[in-house]
Amino acid sequence: MQVNALPLVEVQRQQIDAHAAPAIRRLLETRHRAPAGASAFGDVGEEIAGRGRGRGGGFAERKSAGDEDARQANVANDGSGIGSVRKMPRYSNMKAMPNFGSLRLRRSLCALAAFSALSAALAQDYPSRPVRIVVPSAPGGGFDLVGRVLAQKLGEQTGQAFVVENRPGAGTLVGTQLVARSAPDGYNLVVGGLSNIALNMGLYREPGYDSLADFTSAGLVVSHSYTLVARRDLPLASLAEVIAFARANPGKLNIGTSGPGTGQYIGAAIIAALTGVDIVKVPYKGAQPVYQDLLAGRVDLFYDNTTTTRPYVESGQVKALAVSSRERAPTMPKLPTLIETGVLDLEMETWFGLFAPARTPRAIVERLRAEVDRATRSADVRSRLEMGTGRSLRMASAETESFVRAEVAKWTGLLRKAGIEPE
Missing domain, CATH: 3.40.190.150 (Bordetella uptake gene, domain 1)
Structure with missing residues (x-):
């Protein structure tokens, strides 16, 4: 027996949208209260907020029933239908996004690790000639x-x-x-x-x-x-x-x-x-x-x-x-x-x-x-x-x-x- 899941997904999407706008407002308020030097989302954040106030944008506050609803919505979405539900994880990802200084630090650490590995390899082969x-x-x-x-x-x-x-x-x-x-x-x-x-x-x-x-x-x-x-x-x-x-x-x-x-x-x-x-x-x-x-x-x-x-x-x-x-x-x-x-x-x-x-x-x-x-x-x-x-x-x-x-x-x-x- 075939079951049409779209009506169920639409109901869940509406429930998610009801929680999305307050969550995004809190995100933007946190951004404005952040100390100097903290990462900010600028126009991107405003655009996301606008989407949240409209059709949805798919940003859910990950609490109790909302978490379970979001999980089911993600399982049901095949990528061609309600794309906004697929965007839900971006809320938590952007919240933890590192600033550019952190990125440079990570790149420097990676370069240092690569240099150390190269030096160790050279030492293992040393001496390879007189x-x-x-x-x-x-x-x-x-x-x-x-x-x-x-x-x-x-x-x-x-x-x-x-x-x-x-x-x-x-x-x-x-x-x-x-x-x-x-x-x-x-x-x-x-x-x-x-x-x-x-x-x-x-x-x-x-x-x-x-x-x-x-x-x-x-x-x-x-x-x-x-x-x-x-x-x-x-x-x-x-x-x-x-x-x-x-x-x-x-x-x-x-x-x-x-x-x-x-x-x-x-x-x-x-x-x-x-x-x-x-x-x-x-x-x-x-x-x-x-x-x-x-x-x-x-x-x-x-x-x-x-x-x-x-x-x-x-x-x-x-x-x-x-x-x-x-x-x-x-x-x-x-x-x-x-x-x-x-x-x-x-x-x-x-x-x-x-x-x-x-x-x-x-x-x-x-x-x-x-x-x-x-x-x-x-x-x-x-x-x-x-x-x-x-x-x-x-x-x-x-x-x-x-x-x-x-x-x-x-x-x-x-x-x-x-x-x-x-x-």
Whole structure:
């Protein structure tokens, strides 16, 4: 048996229309009472209100029986008949319509989510080709050692080659500038240390990069102290005696250095400045020529990396006066720190790590940090980096950033105090 549903729908439509006009008036009143910045419907709302006062427009107040009537009307409507009943849900939809600011926020959040997903995908595939690690010094020395030890281990862990490229020149400026200007894609890294990340910021007016703005750390791995040594026959047994003699005899003592910008030169200059003594600095092209004259008795003092001084101290060829680290060197437990001597309050360590250009995608930097951290868990890697006198470093990313910022500020201030003006 066929049933004609149109009469029933028409009755229901009339019932819906009876509720529609009051509901729309309340909607428009709410619009007028809305605070500044709230969404408004303007002429569209008035048009809807007019429809509500006329044939209907199909806007129902969703309450009790009205809800059930509207539901039945929607079921009965096939889209070709009483279209106004189909428009009923628009009332509640428009009431919740977001303003344009919300739409922009949603679009921004979607874009951010898409970018995060892309970054995560890149990190999963990283590295997909060889990675270059720039060492800003000649082969040999601390920078080169750290670069090669990490390159080998990271290559083993990732299955992709990490290639060391030595780029010496202008101290450590040339190699560091190269990476600062390279593509921030994770495939251009630099070995960073006290010299190129902290000291250069105070040594040069235009170093060609800003270590805090242009680089992000992928992890610090090792720190080495310095040791102040004297020629074996120097008739002064401690740092306190050396400083007392220098005060009484300005310019009578000398100290070898391996050139401006090096830790040896900076350490010697700061020690003299903080103690207020006049010790003549004798420049050399590297540490080995200094040792030749130190052993021959032509140079009185030398401030050098503890790893390098150790064999000379242990063999009795030179005399150790103090170590620059916060704690005593494990291999020379009887040697006091600079602070322990009571002569000056100075702690100085040359630290090393891996750095990437600042705009490298965060997901790739995090992947690098994880791989570097994994590498430094290896006892063999730690042993090779420490070389018997170093101290392994393992810091969280936030701690590393704070440490680097503090080092830049500290050494820039100390350089000025030592009278070393930027070139």
